[in-house]
Structures are given as structure tokens and as C-alpha cells.
Amino acid sequence: MKLRFSRKMLCIPYAVFLLFFVIVPMLVILVYAFTDAEMHFSFGNFVRFFSDPTKLSTIVYSLVIALVTTIITLLIAYPVAYILARSNTKKKSVILLLFITPMWINFVLRVNAIRELMSWIGLLGEANYFNTIFGMVYDFLPFMILPLYTTIQKIDQSYYEASADLGGNSFTTFFRVTLPLSMPGVMSGITMVFLPSMTNYVVSDMLGNSKVTIVGKFIETYFGTDWHMGSMIAVILLVVVFVSTLLTGGFKSEENARGANL
Amino acid sequence: MNKKALAIKCLKAFFIGLILLLLYAPILLLAVYSFVDTDTIGMWGEFSFTHYIKLLGDSVILKMISNTLLLAFLAALLSTVLGTMGALGIYYSKRRTKAALSGASQIPIINAEIVTALALAITFVVIGLGKSYFTLLIGHMIICTPFVVLSVMPKLKQMDNSLYEAALDLGASPFKALFGVVLPQIIPGVISGFMLAITLSLDDYIVTSYTKPSTFNTISTYVYNATMKGNAHTAEVLSSFWALTTILFIVILGVTLAANLTGGKKKERTK
Numbered sequence: 001m002k003l004r005f006s007r008k009m010l011c012i013p014y015a016v017f018l019l020f021f022v023i024v025p026m027l028v029i030l031v032y033a034f035t036d037a038e039m040h041f042s043f044g045n046f047v048r049f050f051s052d053p054t055k056l057s058t059i060v061y062s063l064v065i066a067l068v069t070t071i072i073t074l075l076i077a078y079p080v081a082y083i084l085a086r087s088n089t090k091k092k093s094v095i096l097l098l099f100i101t102p103m104w105i106n107f108v109l110r111v112n113a114i115r116e117l118m119s120w121i122g123l124l125g126e127a128n129y130f131n132t133i134f135g136m137v138y139d140f141l142p143f144m145i146l147p148l149y150t151t152i153q154k155i156d157q158s159y160y161e162a163s164a165d166l167g168g169n170s171f172t173t174f175f176r177v178t179l180p181l182s183m184p185g186v187m188s189g190i191t192m193v194f195l196p197s198m199t200n201y202v203v204s205d206m207l208g209n210s211k212v213t214i215v216g217k218f219i220e221t222y223f224g225t226d227w228h229m230g231s232m233i234a235v236i237l238l239v240v241v242f243v244s245t246l247l248t249g250g251f252k253s254e255e256n257a258r259g260a261n262l
Numbered sequence: 263m264n265k266k267a268l269a270i271k272c273l274k275a276f277f278i279g280l281i282l283l284l285l286y287a288p289i290l291l292l293a294v295y296s297f298v299d300t301d302t303i304g305m306w307g308e309f310s311f312t313h314y315i316k317l318l319g320d321s322v323i324l325k326m327i328s329n330t331l332l333l334a335f336l337a338a339l340l341s342t343v344l345g346t347m348g349a350l351g352i353y354y355s356k357r358r359t360k361a362a363l364s365g366a367s368q369i370p371i372i373n374a375e376i377v378t379a380l381a382l383a384i385t386f387v388v389i390g391l392g393k394s395y396f397t398l399l400i401g402h403m404i405i406c407t408p409f410v411v412l413s414v415m416p417k418l419k420q421m422d423n424s425l426y427e428a429a430l431d432l433g434a435s436p437f438k439a440l441f442g443v444v445l446p447q448i449i450p451g452v453i454s455g456f457m458l459a460i461t462l463s464l465d466d467y468i469v470t471s472y473t474k475p476s477t478f479n480t481i482s483t484y485v486y487n488a489t490m491k492g493n494a495h496t497a498e499v500l501s502s503f504w505a506l507t508t509i510l511f512i513v514i515l516g517v518t519l520a521a522n523l524t525g526g527k528k529k530e531r532t533k
Contacts, residue, residue: 005436011351011363014344014407018366021404025381026369028388080281083274095278097522102285104514107465108482109507112489113288116504120291120303138285191372199374202467206489216376216468223380223472231384234377245372 026238032231045232055218062214065129065204066197069136073144073193074186076137081148081185082178096149103142111135111206118207131207136197143196144189151185152178195241289511296504301497313505320502323484327506330464330480337402338459344403345410345459346452350444352411353418367408378404379472386473393475401473402463409462410455417451481506 036042049055080099084092102110114135118124123131155178163173199216215237222230291303296314300307317323352363370378382404386397421444429439445452467482474483488499 007354007436007440008351008356008359010347011355011359014348014351014367014411015363017344017403017407018363018369021382021385021400022366022369022378025378025385028385029377029381032384076281079277083278087274094519094522095282097518098282099285101515101518102289104461104465104518105289105507105510106481106485108467108485109503109510110288112485112500112503113292113507115489116303116500117288117291138288141285195372195374199376200468201376202486206486210490216374219376219380223383227384230380234380237374237377241372241374241377 029231029234029238032228033235034232035228037228045228048229049232049236058213058218059215061212062198065133065136065212065214066194069133069140069197070190070194072133072137073141074189077141077144077148077189078186081145081152085149085152096145099145100142107139108202108206110139111203114138115206124207125209128208128211131209132204132212135203135207136200139200139203140193140196143192147185147188147192148182149185151182155181191244199237289507292504293508293511295501296508301501313501314509316498317502317505317509323502323506326479326481326484329478330482333398333402333480334460334463337399337406337463338456340399341403341406341410341459342452342456345407345455346414346448348407349411349414349418349448350440353415364411367411369408370404371408371412375405375466375468379469382469383472393473395475395478397473398470398475398478401469402466405466405469406459406462409458410452413455413458414448414451417448421447 036044084096118131159177163177201217204212204214219230219233295303298307299310299312352360391397425443426439429443470480471483
């Protein structure tokens with residue numbers, strides 16, 4: 001029997017790739033998370049994780065760092081995206097590009113540049129948490145600006161006109177028209193910034209003088225000593241990400257914060 | 263009223279300028295000092311190309327730069343082929359397959375990179391692959407391919423489906439119709455997917471450090487190790503990174519601005 005070519009079959013290589021290198025690894029860490037050193041089923045890692053005060057305090061610190069980073073990033077990115085999206089200047093795409101360009105210099109070199117700046121000012125090793133948050137805001141800012149810019153720009157001009165016709169001043173128009181309509185961009189920006197702020201330990205290592213431990217660093221440390229505990233933390237993160245994705249309605253390609261559609 | 267409008271305009275421009283200045287301050291600082299004969303920022307010296315000469319004369323650094331570029335090119339190329347085929351297959355699949363595959367394809371995008379990296383590294387050890395150039399390449403393909411799918415998908419949705427049917431009616435084989443009719447319609451998405459894959463691969467640290475062989479270094483792992491595990495030569499190595507950052511910055515700024523200017527002209531022409 002000759003197998004007829006159908007266009008659907010083009011997805012077979014990618015499906016196999018996803019199965020072996022995405023699905024199977026997730027199952028592997030799930031197995032490691034719920035087994036002990038002899039590979040017997042156990043809730044031990046789960047219990048140990050939630051009964052250790054030092055672990056829990058690290059998590060709380062990490063959450064606070066991520067929260068502060070996300071709020072600051074949003075407070076900077078929203079006005080930038082709003083001003084650019086609503087401006088009439090022809091150069092606005094070039095200006096937007098200027099905000100994205102630093103993102104294309106190697107990530108670690110960029111963090112190193114901030115490290116040099118902080119060392120020059122005299123803050124390196126002195127203000128570890130400030131430096132870490134500064135570095136995260138700096139590095140993740142474009143991920144927040146892009147989705148916001150895209151959603152604000154898509155808002156139909158007639159909404160603003162309608163608001164003005166109905167007697168809304170610029171404040172009411174912003175809070176009752178622009179802000180609600182740009183919420184999808186805000187949500188997508190928040191997810192793009194919050195998760196890396198909890199997990200990207202390159203920033204906290206290089207700028208926090210190795211004194212700031214975030215959840216990502218935790219996993220990194222356990223990768224060297226205890227795969228079962230490392231996997232447990234990874235699985236907990238996985239569940240958090242999964243739930244928050246369900247709540248925010250999933251990832252949308254139009255708001256691709258990596259700039260795929262620039 | 264006019265004065266108020268002008269004041270608001272100035273305030274907006276000032277805000278944008280201020281944030282841009284903050285964004286470029288660390289890079290400009292390194293760019294200035296990359297031309298100064300000193301190993302410490304803040305210590306002024308004479309104008310010189312010392313750091314550039316040191317950078318271009320260091321075979322270890324040159325090797326890791328070429329490693330990074332070659333890896334990015336290979337990973338992007340393979341991801342683009344795999345991702346474009348994947349996007350086509352997903353687009354033509356029935357509902358259930360479509361939902362399952364696009365769901366699985368999103369996992370590496372929404373997942374924390376450290377989780378992807380840890381899961382992959384453990385799996386490679388468990389199945390006996392260990393760490394090699396092959397595992398590194400797979401790691402980078404996992405980061406890049408889903409983004410290729412994301413860039414190609416919108417173009418498929420905008421595509422005129424009847425052209426493919428017309429090609430078949432006129433006697434083209436399915437392969438010929440795909441290459442001759444479908445591919446030209448989605449090629450902008452394929453190219454932007456490729457470019458995105460390159461930048462993602464060049465930028466990566468975490469997955470790279472979990473899947474690479476210990477003797478292999480990219481720019482990311484080399485710079486991280488140099489700053490975190492300092493030794494006697496640290497100051498010297500770190501100052502050569504000033505030159506590297508400056509070179510990359512100038513190249514990237516040049517390429518993006520040039521692309522934007524020519525791209526803008528093309529758009530005007532089609533109008």
C-alpha cells in the first residue's frame with residue numbers, strides 16, 4: 001500500500017520533536033519530584049519543601065522581588081507605550097525600535113554592562129536588592145513595552161472621539177476607555193516579566209553579588225545536589241505557570257513580546 | 263490652551279528621552295571606556311585601542327564568538343525548517359490534533375527557562391545522551407522553534423487557500439503546490455521567524471549552560487563565568503568585554519536602523 005502524501009503529515013517531525021524533548025522531559029521531572037533517592041514513590045520532597053522556613057522565606061523574597069520588578073516595569077512601560085502608540089510622528093517606529101535594540105545585545109553582556117555601571121557608582125556589593133531589581137527592570141522592559149504598544153495602537157480612534165463627544169475629559173477617557181481596552185496587553189506584559197523576575201538567576205547572581213537568591217537559583221543549586229528536590233520546585237513552578245496561563249486566557253501570538261511581528 | 267498642549271508635548275518627549283537615556287547609559291559607559299587605556303571604569307587614561315587589540319588577539323574569546331554565531335545559525339536554520347513544516351501541518355490538521363500540537367508548542371514559550379533547562383538536562387542524562395553539541399543544539403531548537411511557529415501561523419491564516427487548490431487542478435503535485443504556491447505566501451513569516459530564532463539563540467544563557475559540553479562556551483556562558491568566577495586575569499578579560507559590547511552594539515544599531523529605513527521605503531512603494 002502506498003502512503004499518500006497529505007499536508008497534515010508535515011507536522012509529524014515537529015510532533016515527534018515536541019513529544020521527545022518537551023512532553024517527555026516534563027514527565028521525567030514529574031517522576032523525579034514524587035520519588036525519593038531510591039526512586040520509590042514519595043511525597044517527601046513536597047513535605048520537605050513546605051516545612052522548611054529558609055526555603056519558604058526565599059520564596060517570599062523572590063515573590064517580592066518579582067512583584068516590585070513587575071510594578072516598576074509596568075509604571076515605566078505604560079507611559080512609554082501610550083505616548084508612542086498615540087503620537088502622530090512618523091518617527092515613532094524608529095523610536096520604538098530604539099527601546100528594543102538593547103534587547104538584541106547579548107543578555108549576559110547587557111547585565112555585565114549594568115554591573116560595571118553599578119561598580120562605577122559604588123553600589124555593587126552595597127545595595128544587592130536594588131541592583132537586582134534595577135537589572136531586571138532594565139532587561140525585561142522591552143517585554144512589557146511591546147505588548148502594551150501593540151494593544152494600545154489597535155484601539156480604534158473612534159472610541160476616543162466617542163468619549164470626547166460624550167463629555168469625557170482626558171482623565172475619564174484614559175481610565176474608562178484606554179486602560180480597560182489595553183488590559184490584554186497589560187496581562188501579557190505582566191506574565192512576560194513576572195516569571196523571568198522569579199527565575200532568571202543570571203541577573204540576581206551578577207548584580208546581587210551572589211547574596212540574592214531567587215527561585216530560579218534554588219533550582220540551579222539543587223541540580224548539583226538533589227535532582228528530586230530540584231524537580232519538585234520545578235514542578236511547583238510549572239503548576240503556577242499553568243494555572244496563571246489558564247486564568248489569563250493563554251498566550252496570544254499578536255501580543256508576542258519577543259517582537260516576532262515587528 | 264496652546265501653551266498647555268506644547269508643555270504636555272515637551273513633557274512626553276522629555277519622559278521618552280529620559281528612559282532611553284537610562285536604557286543606553288550602561289552601554290554608552292562601556293563604549294566610552296572601551297577607548298580608554300584603563301582596566302577600571304572611573305580611572306581615566308589615554309585614548310587607545312588596547313581593549314580592541316586585546317579582544318581580537320585573544321584566541322579563546324574569538325573561538326567562543328564563532329561558536330556562538332555558528333550555533334545560532336544552525337539552531338535557527340533547523341528551527342525554521344522544523345517550525346515552518348510544523349506550522350503548515352498544524353494549520354491543515356483537524357481540530358483535536360491542532361489543539362494538542364499548538365498547546366504543546368506553547369509549553370516552552372510560557373514555561374520558565376530554568377524549568378525547561380532542568381527537565382531537558384535530567385532527561386538527557388536519564389536516556390544516556392549526557393551533554394554534547396547535539397544536546398545543546400536540541401536545547402536551542404526548543405527555545406527557537408515555537409517562536410518560528412508563532413511567526414508563520416498568522417501568515418497562513420491570511421493566505422488565500424484557493425490558490426493551492428487551483429495549482430492542484432492545473433496539474434501540480436502537492437509538493438510542487440506547497441513550494442510554488444503556499445511557501446511564497448508565508449515567506450515573510452518564515453524570514454521573521456528565522457531572525458527571531460537567531461536573536462533568541464544568541465541571547466540564551468540558562469538552557470545553554472544546562473545542555474552544553476563543559477569545554478564549550480558561548481558568549482553568554484563565557485561572560486557569566488568570567489564575572490562570577492574571578493581569577494588573576496579577571497580585570498583584563500572584563501575590560502575586553504567593553505570592546506565586545508561596543509562592537510555588538512554598533513553592529514546591531516546599524517543593522518536595525520538600516521532595515522527599518524529600507525523597510526519603510528518598501529512599504530511606501532507598495533502603497
